[in-house]
Amino acid sequence: MGIVRKTRSVDTILELFEDTDHAFSGVSLIERLRDQMNKTTVYRILDRLEDEGIIHSFQDQKGLTWYAKCQSCASGQHTDLHPHFQCRSCGRTSCLHVKITIPLIRNHQIEGAELLMTGLCDQCT
Amino acid sequence: MGIVRKTRSVDTILELFEDTDHAFSGVSLIERLRDQMNKTTVYRILDRLEDEGIIHSFQDQKGLTWYAKCQSCASGQHTDLHPHFQCRSCGRTSCLHVKITIPLIRNHQIEGAELLMTGLCDQCT
DNA sequence: TTGTTATTGCAACCTTGTTGCTTTAATTAA
DNA sequence: TTAATTAAAGCAACAAGGTTGCAATAACAA
Secondary structure: OOOOOOOHHHHHHHHHHOOOOEOEEHHHHHHHOOOOOOHHHHHHHHHHHHHOOOEEEEEOOOOOEEEEEOOOOEOOEOOOOOOEEEEOOOOOEEEOOOOOOOOOOOOOEEEEEEEEEEEEOOOOO | OOOOOOOHHHHHHHHHHOOOOEOEEHHHHHHHOOOOOOHHHHHHHHHHHHHOOOEEEEEOOOOOEEEEEOOOOEOOEOOOOOOEEEEOOOOOEEEOOOOOOOOOOOOOEEEEEEEEEEEEOOOOO
C-alpha cells in the first residue's frame, strides 16, 4: 500500500490529470479547486502524488511550478525524461513525448535534465 | 547609447559577471551586495542588463532566478542558446558552452528553449 | 552651473508556497 | 459496529522572492 490515501480530495485532483498530457500550475489548481479544498491541501496532495511517482513537477520561465501526469515513473524516482512546452500566448503547458538528447559534459556527473520549450501552440499560430 | 547608465552600482554588478560562466542567483547577489545597494536596485539593474543583452536569466528547479553573462546576445533579444548546469551538492550553477539540439514539434512554433542539467560538479564527485 | 532625466533607497506590498496545530475523515482492530 | 488509531484537511500565520510607488539623489547635457 502506498502512502497516499484515496480521499475525496485526492480523487478530485487525480481526475484532472487523467488521460491528458496537459500540465496544471499549482496556482491554477488552487484557483480551480477553491470551493472544494484549501490551498494547503492542494499543495500537500501534489507533493504526495509526486513522491509516489504519479505526477511530476517542473518550473516554467517565471518560476511557477507545474504538475503533470507521469507516464512511466516509479515511486520515489522520476525516470521519464521528456521536454515540456509552454505557449507564450495562451499559457497552455504540456508534456512532449519525444526523446531528447542530453549532452555529455566532461567532469560533470549528470543526474537529471529539464528542458522547457517555449513558443506558440497550434491554437495560437 | 544604451538605456543603462554606467553608475557605481551598475559597475559593481558588471564586474561580478566579467570573465566567468558562473551564474549568480538574485538572492545571492542581494546578500553579497547588501552593504552596497538595496535589493530593489539589484533587481532593477539585473533587469536592465538583461534588456540590453548583457546578461541572461534562467530558473532553477526550485524556481529561483539565476543570472549569467551573455556571450553573443544583442539588445532586446537573447540568441545564445545553451544549457545550464547546477550541482545538487554545492549549488554552483553555470553556463555550459555546448550546442544542444531542440526537437522539432509538429504544430508547434518553437521560439526558445531552456535546458537545465543537474548532477554533481567535478568538485563534488 | 543649472535643468532634465535616470537611478536609487525605502517601505509597503504581492504572490507563491510552507509550517504548526487543531479538527475531521479514513482505516484498522476489537 | 464501534472504538482506537493514524492520515489527511482546514485554518491562520508565516517566509522567501520579487515588485511597486514615490520621494530623494546622482548622472548627464546644455
